[in-house]
Amino acid sequence: MTPSRPDRPTPPRRPPDPRPAAPRVPAPRSTGSTRADSSSTPAKDPAAEPKAASGRLASGRPASGKGATARSESGKAGPATGASAASSSGMPAGRDSAGNVTTYTARGRALGVPVRPSVVSTGSADRFAERLASRRRILRHKIYLVTAGVVAAAGLGWLLLLSPVLTLKPTEVSITGAGTVVAVEDVSAVVARVGGIPLPRLDTVGLRDRILDVPGVRSAKVLRVWPHGLAITLVSREPVAAVPQKPPSTGPAAGGPAGFTLLDTEGYQVGWADTAPKGLPVVSVPIDGKNERTLTAVLTVLRALPAGLRVQVATVAATSQDTVQMGLRDGSSVRWGSASDAPLKVAVLQALRKAPETSGAKEFDVSAPTLPITR
Template sequence: MVDRLAERAAMRRHRRWRRLAWTLLVLVLVGALAWLAFFSPVLATRADDVRVVGAGSLVDTSEVERIAAEADGVPLPRLDTVSLRTRMLDVRGVKDVAIVRDWPHGLTVRVTPREPVAAVPEQNRYALLDTDGVRVATVTKAPKGVPVVTVPVDGADHHALDAVLAVLGALPEKLSAQVTAVEAATQDTVELTLKGGARVVWGSAQDSALKVRVLEALRAAKQTRDAHVFDVSAPTLPVTR
């Protein structure tokens, strides 16, 4: 009886030791994997495997690449992509950034550039603005395809400029490509000049989607397509002349 009790006690001790050994082994393996992933060079970022794509011509690509290069040597699982993205968003011309880990050593930085939709005269230069009113760049000559915008420059009232940018942002790509100049004395008097010289009296930025459809219909209709002026400021009662 005593021998049997001793044998059972020995078996219990053996099972405890075996569980302890397995637990220690699992902890060692987890620790080793954590070290390999977060601290060893096995998954470290390599500068040669970092790609910056989609930056466009007005983004300071070298600055984006410089920020991305700071990830060199940092293990991918430990890399703070949020911090990198925040700093890249401060680079002029950058609208958005997406950073994707390319295992085991790479990064792809996808840059969405701000696209200029307006060239606003500023002394002897032009400020290029996107639809949000953000200055994308300052140039000496308005780029081809970007309309020159003439608005009051009193420095206090930006309503006219805001209206122009709202209108330009509402235009479909095909129509936008035909706009060469925009004028607005107030937020309610936006006028577009198209290639060929035709003028579009747009009025305010309200109902822009409807105004686009009306303008396209007028320019397609045989009776009105050769007009010099398309007045869609009241889109339900358009006028041509």
């Protein structure tokens, strides 16, 4: 009989190593009719999750995707890029090590490379700095624009008001309408005083007033002719009557030669002549304060006569403003009367001189134009 072998004590079994449970990933929410009831869905056992779950990223991306930790065939872990690098470093996805928000361009998203924003910063200090820099930049632009405008205005002002580009040249001044009594040299002498002044600064009104002081000028018009000239148009005081003037008995001119004072239609003395100019009637009305109304009536009658009839008048006499009488160069006389109804008297006189029955008359009385008399 074979002795039995004593039973060996059975060694205690080692308990299995506790395996770390994989992090639970929340299920995506659904909306509308596709939302499932949580009570009808059986809960998954965390222990039933495979070990491969530990290789997933916190962002829910598969381990084999781009940007996750890549493993080679030998089992060694490769470098993490993109969002996985942020996950492995403990920072939330979309932020760098400094905590700044990152964004992705189309190229950077494909490579998983975070890109810093180029315009807006997230920190309040950075935003304030950017705002201050923007305000300074706008202020600089305004200063540049204002400075450029001031420089341009100053240059334009110097060009127009001070430079010799637009100065007046007396040789380029034209004078017309001088007539027979205005000396063009006197007008040119007045213009020469303002030579060299830029045309924009030239006082044309003052120049016109100085030209009106020239003897024989009734009115004047001054226009600028760019870049260096002027156009001066004159209306001269043409004489219509020659009044005999005796030399004064006292004074510096005492004993001087007698002559004729030339008057225009307004009674202004426009000249002096030793003899009566050809074509001007001689008015035998003294120039003094006592005969002012009589002389005014005579000049008014002469102004109303047509040019063709006026040159035929040789003498004019009047003792009052209602007794104007003219002597024609053909030897006939005209009793005119007052200065009223001048157009009608002119028409009647011309008709009487043309009519065959009265053309040879020596005296025409048109003082009452509706009842003319010829002798």
